[in-house]
Amino acid sequence: MDGEILRDPTRRFVLQSGAAAGGGLLLSFTMTAEGQAAGDTQVNAYVRLAPDGKVTIASKVPEVGQGIKTALPMLIAEELDVDWSAVTVEQAIADSKIYGRQVAGGSMATTLEYDGLRRVGASVRALLIQAAAARWSVPADSLSTEPGVVVHAGSKRRASYGELAADAAKLTPPDPKSLTLKDPKAFRIIGKSHKSQNLDAITTGAPTYGIDTRLPGMLYATFAKAPVYGAKVASVDLAPAKAVKGVKDAFVVEGGDNLLSIMPGVAVVADSWWSARKGREALDIQWAAHPTAGQSSAGFAAKAAELAKAPPHRTLQNDGDVDAALKGAAKTVSAAYSYPFIAHAPMEPQNCTARVENGKVEIWAPTQNPEAGRALVAKALNVDPSAITIHLIRGGGGFGRRLMNDYMVEAAVIASKVAAPVKLVWTREEDIQHDFYRPAGWHNFTAGLDASGAVVAWKDHFVTFGEGETFNLSAGMNSTQFPSRAVANYRHDVSVMPLGFPTGYLRAPGNNAFGFVIQGFTDELAHAAGKDPVAFRREMLGAPRLLGEPGKGDSFDTGRMRGVLDLAAEMSGWGRKVPKGTGLGVACHYSHLGYVAVVIQATVKDGAIKLDKVWAAVDCGRQIVNPAGAEQQVQGSVLDAIGAALYQGMTFENGAAVNSNFGDFPLLRMADAPPVEVRFKLSDNNPTGLGEPAYPPTPAALVNALFAATGKRIRSLPIGDQLA
Template sequence: MDATFPHSPSRRLFLKTGAAAGGGLLLSFNLPAAGRAEGEATANPFSAFVRIAPDGVVTIAATRPEIGQGIKTSSPMLIAEELDADWSRVRIEQAPIDAKVFGEQSAGGSTSTPDDWTPMRQVGAVGRALLIQAAAQRWKTPAAGLTTEPGFVVDAAGKRRASYGELAQAAAGLAAPDPKTLVLKDPKTYRIIGKPQKQSDTPAIVTGKPLYGIDVRVPGMLYATFLKAPVFAAKVAEVDLAPAKAVKGVRHAFVVDGGTELEGLLGGVVVVGDTWWAARKGRNALEVTWADHPTSAQSSAGFAAQAAALHKQPPHRNVRTVGDVKAALGGAAKVVQAEYSYPFNAHATLEPQNCTASFKDGKVEIWAPAQNPEDGRELVAKTLGIKPDDITLHFTRSGGGFGRRLMNDFMVEAAWISKVVGAPVKLLWTREDDLQHDFYRPAGYHSLTAGLDAKGDLVAWRNHFVSFGEGEKFVRAAGMNATQFPFGAVPNYALDVSVMPLGVPTGWLRAPGNNAYGFVLQGFTDEVAHAAGQDPVAFRRRLLGEPRLIGEPGKGDSFDTGRMRGVLDLVAEKSGWGRKTGKGVGLGVACHYSHRGYVAVVMEVAVADGQVEVRKAWAAVDVGRQIVNPNGAEQQVQGSILDGVGSAMGQQITIENGAATQSNFGDFPMLRFADAPDVEVHFRVTDHDPTGLGEPALPPAPAALVNAIFAATGKRIRSLPIAGQLA
């Protein structure tokens, strides 16, 4: 995993209790940002809280951004379980953004579940302990003799019971116990965790209630569009603003000089109107001459040619070597070589980038579908020359994130425009803006060589990876972890790297890095298995070997061969691996580890007249001892696999003359319902801390797909997208 996400803060809890408005219990807690002194808590009006009203309704704040991964439901489930709340009487509301109180409030890297697993349950346990203590005082009996049922405290004999609503006011006057002194529930007693729960926002979504950034309305709001150069970071050379200003409903049109940081405020032309359509018409009336920019010399074809030349030369540097690869390849009974590549790719969130901002009296208020809002706060403060504390941020639900909204360029643009025009502004990107000004998954080029001994065992593996960067630094999201499997399973291993300079913006796309490396590593592993004359599943089993941990325990790159063998065996069983298929039909397998999750996928495809039909996919998943919300978990696995299929089949961003040529879904095709296979999901529970599910199921999907195509046709797909290669 090459992605670098912000480090998780300390998850220490600072708890306090108090009376809620109108009576009841208010349980406030702080999850401090890293760097706060031990024991230093703040009384903050935006404290995270659990409210228990006199009528027994429990309101739980969801602290993370909801981008479709279901955390707005699953995190409150953790609190409600240990509180022993009646889930039918739980209400969920989005918490405000405040790093001083909540610590990290980002969504990325499938980290929300592992980071929230213990502290959120501790919050619920504290609330339950307070309610029991309140009942003990009321009944003048030891607290040890009391227990709870959903929404009630009861005595052991079952003679007395009091609702949480009855006890909430008394509990509010008690001091919160130290969470570390409380014993959390035995999973065997769970009533909420592990049970399928509907997503909290579903009714509002299907009835069209305003939830998303694109839905925000504020009094006096104007609408803005921002036209930027096709070549990234190029500035305006010449423009006549008069045609835009002449459009009815256009209020402002002006040039933004901008800077050179790709994630910041770039140069362009802004048009602001009473309606978005007026602003768009004004923008379309413009004719802009853009200044020359060095990136205009770059292209996808040029990068491919450079990579091919670099593969024939010694690598720029070695990242990791084990054993003597050269000698092992020289003595191998069979040597397998192949070159794999994949293109730049876009996030293509269904909700384009947008932000509403209101700048007034040196302060700015922002409503944004952000994945990483605190970084946005810092960027806006730096760009506008104001203090971070003078920026108020509000979460909105995101219509997809996939890593795109970890960058906050749209937030800076909206805040800047509002400051210039002196009014609240909603900035809304067009679909063309979104595809042509993304932070793309970097392209990559791999020259792979493997050596097999006379028994068909893998004895050497070398990967010369050509990526983007300068010197020993990669551009964002373009690096590769040297401990990607089969590291540790082959006695002679080397990862070599060469880099090319890049002016195209790059960023983290769902399962960063791994979304491409899974295709490369598992595609080539399949080739090696066939060269060894072995069944692809059997070959992987031999390669994984006996259960053991490769890497340091607890580290992100540690790899448990037993857990991977477990999901591989499970998916083989559920898919009926080894069964005969008809002509033009094939089964393909792949397995990959990323984001602390182990996933194996089998796909069945049929190929006829150059067209691929993905008939079905099976997935076996190991993300630890607990699936918090099986309903949401299954959807995340299914969505990840469908995402992987869609991107592999036809998606790419092609750079020509320094600009992206794709502009909309007509030339950047999304997977359609008619082409989406059924995805059957099976979870394998193991005794490890649970982790997230937004990403780990995606990486093996493209590899399983191309391996199935090989089984059906005998043709290897070594570059993505697949479209056009089977004609």
């Protein structure tokens, strides 16, 4: 079953109904076992109505702090017409045959589910109205609803949803496409701020995250992998580990060469995690030689410089005649930008609990992409995917790291070797040193300006990782990135070099780097043209129009970008006089169907950076589902990006990561975090997600602010001590 199921709900999958024990109504929602009242029946459903009127709604998408466990059920509750305070939300299990796409990534959940989940709620409401109409022998169109109640105005009769649930369960569901959804002006839940569904549990320390999972008879595991990615175990004496008190077993796992699955290593299983770790520390593992050991950060930088001077391997976009336009330009500007590998570094390290018995596999995992994990586990254990049950547990941050399920496969493979459930927990060091990193990259720009200061030519020789015409994961760049299609003479060249390290998706993949380099260089062009940076961007955007094909994700609406740019300028008081040593920087970027402009005010004194304030203007369509959650997502993206820009960069030597913990891979601290003011500019477009679009423009706005404050242009991240 593909991801279309909830964009286009059908009777078969969205509205399969049946009477629950006790007269309840269950619709399109597989509940977790621990969430069911005694006597409830597990069926294919999204909504459960109890006889007493209590409402339980499932959230299908994994929750990793992005607030989707609150936002998606709000869509159902709105059209169902219930009080939000009467709703309990539970996490659905992973089952693509029922739910379609269950991925927390790409900021796509709101985009894909906004219409479909509203129709789920409307369908349940329609069934309840049908049940009341039959009970009272009145036309269905003479009935209306109030929160949790069906009303017949003519006779003033009223019936609660709980009273009608058993009768409604016997009816044939309507075609969801035939239903009329609420006018947004009538919304009572959507568009109002609601706290996170897990907030109380989080703040009281209740078991909430994957790392909190406890099962009867559970053992704990550590898994030692080679510092050099993919290297096999050459030799190891397991006796010292087995001699540690509490250790139950230690064994070699052969693994393979697929960086997405299980690597070679040594597992230690014990009756406590501490004992498992002590057993791991007792091992002296000799690792086999591996070709990746010849790779290093210094080597990559040297190779990138070499490739930048040579003809590009390929040209991905070539509009107009760039060389002729540069030759005829009144002024040319060249600059080289770079950014490092970075790790995800979520607060909760990777973990997974697995039980393998009688040919069945049961998994409890904080994963962003459960079906991909199911496929990997099925292959590793040689079992049918249908034999695997995956419980979705809240993740303590994801940022794209939990789209990869290597830790899930490790837990399942280890559990298959012992006669007990096993919880695998990585250390912080393992989490940073065995990540799927945001790739490093090098951009070599040249642009031409005419006598009026307008951009007449733009070219970028991008050096990245890959082989032939294949990029490493997240290492490629879309050739339609603005200002492509807005500058008549535009060329995007690329050269690649091989990489043995695992790479992957990090918040706003690709865009998290491209926003920095493109908007940083754009700022240079503004100053070279002698123009205000906001005014210069307005000129580059030009008249409101769509660049690209309507309906395609890479189309670019210059009017929407101009709208957020103007709003951010207004919010920040752009153009006002600021003290010496203080500067305002601006940047704007489109990604994940969202348009964001960011202004940062920064002060630099004796090389020390203080961020005074950030303003973010966002266009993510016509409707904000949960304003509180939306604001938090933008603020989180901005602060995440600031921390990465200021401090973060992975260093590799001899094929292995040097960084190991927050001491040498710092996060932004609360004391250094600036206030972030967020405003949304509504537009007549479908609602889109907010987990990522505010990240890409932020690093550029920061370095542009630092230039305004100091006159020093930063072209390489992290910023570190470059202003000292």
